[in-house]
Amino acid sequence: MSNYTDEDFNKLLCNLTREQHTSQSNMSIVIETLRSLTEWLIWADQHKLNFFDTFKSQNTLSIYLSLLREDFSKQVTIQLLQSANLLIHNLRDDNSKEYLLKSDFYKEVLMYPFDFADDEIIENYMSLLKGLAVNVTIPQLRQYMLDNNFALFTGAMTFFNYKEPLIKTASRTVILRILSINEESIDRLILDSGFFYNLVSNFKESIIAIARDTRKPITLYKLCEIVEEAVDLLYQFNDIFNIGRELFNLRLSNIFLKDLILPILIGSITESKPKSYHLPIPICIYMLSKILYVIKYSYLINKLVFLLFSTKISRSYLDVIINPPNRSSPFPEESQELVENPLYENIISFLCCKEDNLLGLSLYLLETTMSIDVNFLINHCHLENSPPEKYIQYVMILGDIILAEEELRFFTSFLASKVMFDLSVKAFDSTLSVERGIVENALVKWKGNALSSFDSFHDPMKFVGIFEEEWEFINQLNWVNRLELPLNYILPTADEKLMGISLENRRSVSEEDFTRHEIRLYLLYRKFNNYITKTNTLENQKFECPLKDISTHLLEINKVYHFSSIYLKDKTTVKVIVKAISSSPCFIIDDPNFLVLSQKTPDGLSLKIEYLARFSKIAIKNVNEPNSMIVFLGDKNQLMLNFEEYSVWINAKNKMEKKIRECRDNEVKLLKSFIQEAT
DSSP: OOSOOHHHHHHHHHHHHHTOSOOTTTHHHHHHHHHHHHHHHHHHHHTTOOHHHHHHHTTHHHHHHHHHHHOOOHHHHHHHHHHHHHHHHHOOOHHHHHHHHHSHHHHHHHHSOOOTTSHHHHHHHHHHHHHHHHSSOHHHHHHHHHHTTTHHHHHHHHTTTOSSHHHHHHHHHHHHHHHTSOOHHHHHHHHHTTHHHHHHHHHHHHHHHHHHHTTSOOOHHHHHHHHHHHHHHHHHHHHHHHHOOHHHHHHHHHHHIIIIIIIIIIHHHHOSSOOTTOOOHHHHHHHHHHHHHHOOOHHHHHHHHHHHHOSEEEHHHHHHHHSOOOTTSOOOOOOSOEEEOHHHHHHHHHHHSOOHHHHHHHHHHHHHHHHHHHHHHHHTSOSSSOHHHHHHHHHHHHHHHHTOSSOOOHHHHHHHHHHHHHHGGGOSSTTOHHHHHHHHHHHHHHHHHHHHHHHHOSOHHHHHHHHHHHHHHHHTOOSSSOOOOOGGGGOSSOOTTTTTOOGGGSOOOSHHHHHHHHHHHHHHHHHHHHHHTTTTOOTTOOOOOTTHHHHOOSSOTTOEEETTSTTTTTOOEEEEEETTTOSSEEEEEOOSSEEEEEEEOTTSSEEEEEEEEEGGGOEEEEOSSTTEEEEEOTTSOEEEEEOSSHHHHHHHHHHHHHHHHHHHHHHHHHHHHHHHTOO
């Protein structure tokens, strides 16, 4: 039977009435009574009992209001805030919520001058705001806003950029809910409040913070952190656009264009003599790419794509780029007069330069644009050239990057290849003759470089090992989804190795780096050539390492095989003690390419495979112990093998040394032949 009874609830109400004037002697009683009343009301609501009617009939919220105004102690104030928060979040009955929303207590608690230096108060206050916005119906929210001088909006804006992510998220949730109300007076408040100007200004400040922090040495972690803060604001923009209120979408788009995109992000790229408000070009290109990727509002994105890649733009837009308007200036309208687009000219020049950062950033911008609508880029952005001409222009630019003599980061080369591949789906020549010629030339070039590295590398077998690792790396590359640009591309200077940046995203600094880089590019263009010559599809395309067959054994570790099975039939074995396994005898199974160690099963009729290692990947060493040797395995482990007799040991040693030489020679020849055959 429940302990929650009408009689006990009435006692709580009487206690609160009796103790409604707080003092040091009764403060704890008041706090506990407020807490208990909240708990009982929520329980009753969940179990469809009428405690709330009693609470309402006795006008208990007037006591809450009196306690709030009394402002006797911080603890009581916090409990009142918590009670208000819990009730609005947990009461499900619409009539109960309606009563709360119309009360003076719920009006004044929102406007109470809380001590926001206290994290507990901020947490409860923002939770209350979120409850008032989300846990009520839109009509209830509309009326609450109108009845309370829009205090909910004002309160949420206070914490819009708060340092604590949960508080900031709650604030933005409240704002989004208010924006969706669709009430003229509320809309007018929002439009007149400067909210959208502040939103754009906050985003601008976050970009300035990136520019400021990248002027000095910075860790990759810190760089990621400050960039994420800026991108997080873009997602807030997109959430607003997704509400679908065209009144707000147009206002935000126009402010975004007039106050930030045109004069600062684009102006910084196009101005030959930077002004005080301009920012570093790499950061501007990166943020334009992020805007294109995150924002899904077609009006703004189509306009931005046109501004980026159209050969001509409206004179009115150029005026804003050159001379930023003030806040009271009207939004730029498209004029009939068209002028040369300096942004397009700069982007094309960056794509044609050999400065790796600008090149990678511009490719990233191009790839992001193509991921939105490649048709729009080719067919609608160029007023003077035909679509086939523009297509070929982009292909030739990408070809120059792919065939560049200068050393570029691997990511830049891969991004150029991927953009060309993505672009080829819109090719006007179905044979892809130009594209195939570019890729074939790149393959020939890097085949020669790879062979030269192979011949000059100090250890051919280490080269083979590197080649296998790089093969796996190339096979994992993402040719389907949009790539994410490494953040070191926006840094003016950086010790990329010291920052812990992986090789594909930085420049080579050692002999092994250069070797890996050359192998990667050879394999990249071999794979690209395979893709582009086979009906331009990524499906069912196998790209297998030439060493795969000799790297794979029919036997498997930890599996058991009967002596009569086809795997062991006619195989000879040599008995040996392997100290790393156990004191029980093991057996080396004769094999031309692999060292295979096994143990007999208890019935003596089968062998269980314990170790498999390619002879090319192991080394052996004599030890002082009689009839013994150490086997160094490719995974840096080692085994001590002990044979029963000298003759068995010397025979096994000679055979293994011979097989190691033969397997290594075979793999070197096989790999060199594979590289040479590439066309």
